[in-house]
Each structure stands twice: as C-alpha cells, then as structure tokens.
Amino acid sequence: MGVAYTQDLRDRVLAAYDRGMKAKQIAELFEVRSSWARRVKQRRHETDETTEPQSIRTQRGQNPNLVKYNSVRPKPATHWSGSANPLGHAHRWH
Numbered sequence: 001m002g003v004a005y006t007q008d009l010r011d012r013v014l015a016a017y018d019r020g021m022k023a024k025q026i027a028e029l030f031e032v033r034s035s036w037a038r039r040v041k042q043r044r045h046e047t048d049e050t051t052e053p054q055s056i057r058t059q060r061g062q063n064p065n066l067v068k069y070n071s072v073r074p075k076p077a078t079h080w081s082g083s084a085n086p087l088g089h090a091h092r093w094h
Contacts, residue, residue, distance in 0.1 A: 005032065010050055013037050 009030060016026045017037075027034035044050050 004052065005036070007051065010040050010052070013040050014044060014050060017041050
C-alpha cells in the first residue's frame with residue numbers, strides 16, 4: 001500500500017510541473033517516486049482535482065449493492081461428516 005502524501009506536497013509537485021520540471025527531477029527534489037508525481041499530474045489533467053483520490057475501501061463501504069450481496073451470500077461450511085470430507089479421509093469433523 002502506498003504512502004498518503006500531504007496536500008501541500010501535491011501542490012508543490014504540481015507547481016514544479018507548471019514551472020517545466022520533469023518527473024525525474026521532481027522525484028529527486030521532493031523524495032517521492034516519479035510514478036506518483038506523474039499520477040498527481042495525470043489526475044489534475046483528467047479530473048481537475050488535486051486532492052488524493054477516494055480509496056476503494058471507502059467506496060465499497062458506500063455501495064448499497066455490495067451490502068445487499070453480503071447479506072444474502074451463503075456462509076461457508078464449518079464442518080462435515082462421513083466420506084464427503086474434501087480430503088477423502090474417513091475422519092468425522094463436527
């Protein structure tokens with residue numbers, strides 16, 4: 001999982017891009033990965049946003065379809081008996 005950088009750092013990275021610096025130079029200057037600096041620039045270009053994107057975990061928590069799915073999906077079996085056990089052994093688990 002990546003590091004959550006501050007908004008101030010995002011703003012400074014974008015200002016450096018605006019001054020004509022390249023991703024590699026920005027990465028060295030601010031001690032970040034050049035790929036992260038490029039993603040910040042790309043996000044601003046595509047969405048006009050400079051803030052950190054909302055995490056997928058937060059989005060999942062707000063999705064009513066997933067809540068519905070989680071409430072109706074079957075629970076996994078916790079025991080078996082007889083010859084139907086998955087390893088083919090004669091043990092009986094309860």
